[in-house]
Amino acid sequence: MSVRVGAWSIRTVWLILVSCLAVSLVVAAMAALNTALPDIARDIHASSTEMMWIIDGYTLILAALLLPAGAIGDRFGRRGVLLLGLLVFGMASLAAVWVDTPGELIATRFAAGVGAALIMPATLSLITAGVPREQRPIGVSIWAAVAGVGAILGFFVTGMLLQFFSWHSVFITFAVGALVAFGLTLSIGSSKDADPGPFDFIGSITSIVAVTGVVFGLLEAPTRGWTDPLVLVCLLGGLALGAVFVFIESRRTAPLLDVRLFRNRAFSSGALSVMLQFFASFGLFYLILLLLQLVFGYSPLKSAVALIPMVAGVGLFALLGNWVAVRFHSLGVVLAIGIGLTGIGIIAMGIFEPNEYWKLAVMLAVTAIGIGLATAPSTTAIMANTPLDKQGVGSAVNDTARELGAAIGIGLAGSLMAAGYASRIGPTADAAREQLAAIDPAQASQAAHGIELSLAGAVEVADQLPPQAGALADFIRTGAENAFLPPMQQACLVLGAVLVVGAIFLGWYAPRQVISADSLDPKAQDVPSAPQDVTS
Incomplete structure (x- = not known):
């Protein structure tokens, strides 16, 4: 039996707190490196293009993998996917401490993006599937508030760290945060789809390529210009694949996303x-x-x-x-x-x-x-x-x-x-x-x-x-x-x-x-x- 505080059980409150801690890491990591980028660029001799990918590589991978990652959580259990995401995110953050070249740092950011894609949908779905109906709006409100201000908190924490330490401290903080969240996640329950059906590999691949094209084009547009051939190919190709994704999903019996x-x-x-x-x-x-x-x-x-x-x-x-x-x-x-x-x-x-x-x-x-x-x-x-x-x-x-x-x-x-x-x-x-x-x-x-x-x-x-x-x-x-x-x-x-x-x-x-x-x-x-x- 769960201990209750007023109308709220300790179990419910704990689930919300742990989920919010995990999502705050993901959102903060989207923004934090903007503050540390000048120091990073000087230390590892990154060019302007490499600096862009240090920031945008994480966002690109995160956006591209969210839909398949959410479906994996529904299929295999959301807590397990959250634990895997925290492990990948933490290891990628820690690996960034020892990089010597821009390419190595970009690779760790790609890996952190994979972990973030596993974390983010799992946190919200754990709340909506595990919190009683009458309390769910407050749980979602808290999650949304944390996700909304996470970027600013990332700026704040990074600014404090850079006042006293090198840019490596930012990645160490993310690794420690992931370790703490991993330990706390072991204490919450899980949930999953009782009858998931076959996994939609075709829909997953189509969605990944479509979102990658659109996001890459949008991120490159300020630098290259909206009429640049690469930007146009990525944007138009991504939108076309998005239309293909809708067509495919509307005709599958077990779609990745029910577009209806x-x-x-x-x-x-x-x-x-x-x-x-x-x-x-x-x-x-x-x-x-x-x-x-x-x-x-x-x-x-x-x-x-x-x-x-x-x-x-x-x-x-x-x-x-x-x-x-x-x-x-x-x-x-x-x-x-x-x-x-x-x-x-x-x-x-x-x-x-x-x-x-x-x-x-x-x-x-x-x-x-x-x-x-x-x-x-x-x-x-x-x-x-x-x-x-x-x-x-x-x-x-x-x-x-x-x-x-x-x-x-x-x-x-x-x-x-x-x-x-x-x-x-x-x-x-x-x-x-x-x-x-x-x-x-x-x-x-x-x-x-x-x-x-x-x-x-x-x-x-x-x-x-x-x-x-x-x-x-x-x-x-x-x-x-x-x-x-x-x-x-x-x-x-x-x-x-x-x-x-x-x-x-x-x-x-x-x-x-x-x-x-x-x-x-x-x-x-x-x-x-x-x-x-x-x-x-």
Whole structure:
């Protein structure tokens, strides 16, 4: 018999806590290396392309494997798959401590992505299959809040570590966290599909290749441009394979993903809302971290602390949004308000120049409140309308929507930023080249190229100038900042506009009920008070 605290059993609370610890590792690892990347690049002599793959390789593998990994958890047991994922993630993180070359580090990031893909869907499906029906909305709210703020916590922990230790400490921390989570996971029960049927290898391979193509194209677009042949082949080929995947799955008796679930308006609204939330948050992270570190001059740790308004907003309002949506049967209203507020907060950054932190903090808080209101109801709508035996696949849909949204947000924000900066920085780079030619002719062209490349490159050139060239350094910084801020605000306007349109659509399309009347499986919501096929 489980010990109970009020209406909650210790077993239920423990399951939620362990699952949230595991998912926090995955989400934090998506963001943490952005802060440590300059130190890593200097130490192992990584090129710009290699630096990109150190960050994006993990995201690419994670996104590509989520659907098959969720199905594997449903088939063989979610706790076992979670344990395997934690083991792979921890070993890959530890291996990164001893790398000497960029290629070796990229390989460890690929391996960590495999582990993360096994971890992420298992954590949510364990909660939805193991938490009693009346308590599940709160469990999902907590999971969604942790997953939502995990990236910011990753920035914060990495910033603290880099204040005192080398970049190796980041990977050691992930390895230790995985070890702790592995030990704790042994103490929870498991659940799985009672009658899984044959594994869908064709659907798995098709989904992996399709998602890989789309995500790779989105991640490469800011660097190569949207009209680059490789980007176009990956995007169009990935979308075409996505259509093939839908065709295949609609005709299989035991599909990897029952695509008919998307006819359920609550399910599809939840997936779209999740995608929009991560489109907003990761597009915004890309822009705001540049602003904080390169314009405001904040350290990595101070930049993470500056994002605390987002942590508070998402964490507090995730519980409220889910409660309102479930209690008052107002899914569509809550999603529309949440996504709409997010869009308004980001549009405000495009209208009002965030030249002081307090202005930025207010706009971040509005954005975070919107994301917080929408995040848990979206996930609840996906999981409540997914059959109980397929909770791992339902969780994978939720997580794939997150990864695709993040990739689109970064791709769009990065492309707008790069194009806008390049169109404005020319006069500053030309003037700097002329003045540097009188100081060091050999370095003049290289320095001008660094200024033209990005704001980070311009700041690095300014920082490396000798003290007697202080006036030139200030000129370069000012010119680069003036070339950065307008396109940053334009990118915010575009991101915000997409969200406002999405909010209007969700307000019209999303049903009132979290569990939609057109659910294909009316029993999907009847999750028992204990998980099926429980093992100790």
